[in-house]
Amino acid sequence: MDLLEKRNGLIDLHLHTTNSDGMESPDEVIGKAQAAGLSLIAITDHNCFTFTECKMSGQMMIVPGIELSTEYYVPAWKDTTEIHVVGIFPNGVNPEDFEDVFSGIEDGKLDYVKAILEDLKKRKINITLNEVCNVERTCEHVGRHQIAKVLVEKGIESSIDDAFDHQIGNFSPYYIPSTKYVHYVTMETAVKKIIEYGGIPCLAHPYGYSLNKEEIEQLVRDFKQAAGAVAGMEIYYEMYLNDPVRMKFLKKLQIKYDLLASCGSDRHRQDQPFATGGTIELFKAMLNSLNNDHE
Known part of the structure; x- marks a missing residue:
């Protein structure tokens, strides 16, 4: 990770490829991310690991990641819904450790x-x-x-x-x-699993679940409680950047619940832009939090 000390630029920690439901292969996504000038990306395909070790492609770093589908009980609904948790693994990951999460x-x-x-x-x-x-x-x-x-x-x-x-x-x-219809692990189980195996859990697109503000805050509170010290949330989600009301609310929650800020585009299609909202400093903050938690 010493390479990070010499780099500065945009990052995208939420990308999809044809390994799940993206329209471009991993190589195509990597090539286009390089062409867009990104310094660091994470491929976070749904419920599978496209990469298991950090690697360099030219001057761009690629970090292993995943987007896990989980089950979350919404108290106000008295019912469950699907919540997505992105896991970022700066020190690599063994997919076999997550077989019980994927089963079924x-x-x-x-x-x-x-x-x-x-x-x-x-x-x-x-x-x-x-x-x-x-x-x-x-x-x-x-x-x-x-x-x-x-x-x-x-x-x-x-x-x-x-x-x-x-x-x-x-x-x-x-x-x-x-x-x-689908048997997902609970959000708490997924979060704890990511942390157990050296990853950083990040709550994906908080406005993506048809929850109102009070329900979003309850979700964030429960997410943070499950994770403990090292936990992130997609603050700089590309679709939210031009919505000052959403951005203000998410930043308020970030401070209130002591969360790391993540940045991602959730890119699936060729015509979608890469993330523009955050730099590699966000990733360095993640590393520092991860390292301090293990001291």
Whole structure:
């Protein structure tokens, strides 16, 4: 990590590739991140590790990461919802340590896809499981993105974003919580697991779960309580940067609950920009917190 002392520039700690539901291969994402001038990135594919050791690509550092789907009980709802936790592993990671976290997810995801297709059918939108499974993809994962692609291919929606917004996404009128079908570990379990194996847990996109401000703060409070000393949150999430109300609220929570600030774009598609909101100083703060916790 001595290399960090000689570097200064933008970072992106939340990126996806074709190893989960991104549209570009790891090599393509790395090449475009270099071309964009980033100094450090983390590939954080869903529920899998694309990299397990830090590596350099030219002058850019790549850090192992993951985005874990977890189950969280929302007290105000008296029900559970899916919450995402990004894990950053500056000292590397062994995927075998997380096998119990991944077990059972794929079978549940197929049940979830079937439930969404049944709901679409009730609304006179007929898509078969074969159509979803036959969508061209470079990974084994089948989920909502494949359903969205079929909706676009059939002319029912004009874009992937519209398919999510209107039909199947978290903020659509027809959202079905995945936790009714997929067996995820609890948020607390995932957070503690990341810390146990040398990682830094970061709460991903706090506004991404249809929670109001009071519920977001409860989530942040519970997240911090589960993590203890070393915990982060995506403050500089690319979609929030131009929303001063959200940014003010997140920074207030960061200070109140003594959280590290993380920076990410959550980039899936070729046309999405990389993160622009934070520099390598944020990552250095993560390292310092991690090292101090282990002293």
